[in-house]
């Protein structure tokens with residue numbers, strides 16, 4: 001199947017949490033990591049998040065001028081099975097193009113975005129990636145949250161995983177880097193290929209490869 005290259009990028013605490021208990025956003029990356037993140041945003045064709053990240057963080061998902069000057073904004077993609085996105089969500093502003101990926105079960109309504117229908121209950125990722133490919137999108141940065149990251153990993157649709165580990169602990173039942181059911185048996189574990197580990201600002205950047213096969217660039 002033709003699909004874009006998929007790179008997961010997220011920031012977690014030392015104990016693997018990506019937000020506070022209850023899902024409130026916390027700054028885990030420091031300025032050096034944000035510079036790396038925004039350079040990466042500027043280098044890809046699309047950035048993708050799940051609807052819970054929109055509802056919790058209300059992100060813009062654009063490239064900040066202070067990190068990368070005069071950058072072209074990538075297309076923003078939101079997985080939103082039931083089309084719950086609020087009309088005033090910042091990701092629906094006119095600064096960049098936005099695609100809302102939804103399902104046959106959603107009640108379609110007018111939004112400042114292109115609506116793509118893939119799947120019945122939840123967004124069919126293979127269908128969506130193929131639709132993005134057909135629109136000329138050759139690389140996608142998946143920023144989260146944990147449920148979306150879990151789906152991409154479980155469906156073996158990830159080429160690279162970049163995680164900034166901030167020097168903090170959140171603890172308890174806060175959202176993790178990878179949500180979902182998790183592995184009960186050894187054969188359900190997702191094995192990664194270590195690529196790089198380097199100190200970055202006040203934390204550590206980890207890079208892993210996930211798929212073995214070469215994909216079309």
Ligand SMILES: NC(=O)C1=CN([C@@H]2O[C@H](COP(=O)(O)OP(=O)(O)OC[C@H]3O[C@@H](n4cnc5c(N)ncnc54)[C@H](O)[C@@H]3O)[C@@H](O)[C@H]2O)C=CC1
Pocket residue numbers: 009010011012017018019020022023024025026028049050051052053054056057079080081122123124125143144145146147148149151152175179
């Ligand atoms: N520290 C970091 O780098 C980041 C942290 N976050 C945090 O993550 C939290 C949100 O994460 P989650 O609650 O896990 O939600 P999420 O943002 O991963 O969205 C999951 C939702 O997307 C929809 N969806 C549709 N099709 C799907 C599919 N095929 N697979 C998965 N989901 C699909 C479903 O409604 C699902 O409940 C927030 O608290 C946010 O602050 C989010 C992004 C980055």
Ligand SMILES: Nc1nc(O)c(N)c(N[C@@H]2O[C@H](COP(=O)(O)O)[C@@H](O)[C@H]2O)n1
Pocket residue numbers: 009010011025026027028029037049053054057058059060061062143144
């Ligand atoms: N890389 C990274 N580090 C953190 O510390 C974070 N909290 C996040 N969160 C992600 O960035 C989105 C916000 O984007 P905008 O600045 O509004 O464009 C947020 O929704 C998460 O996806 N990421």
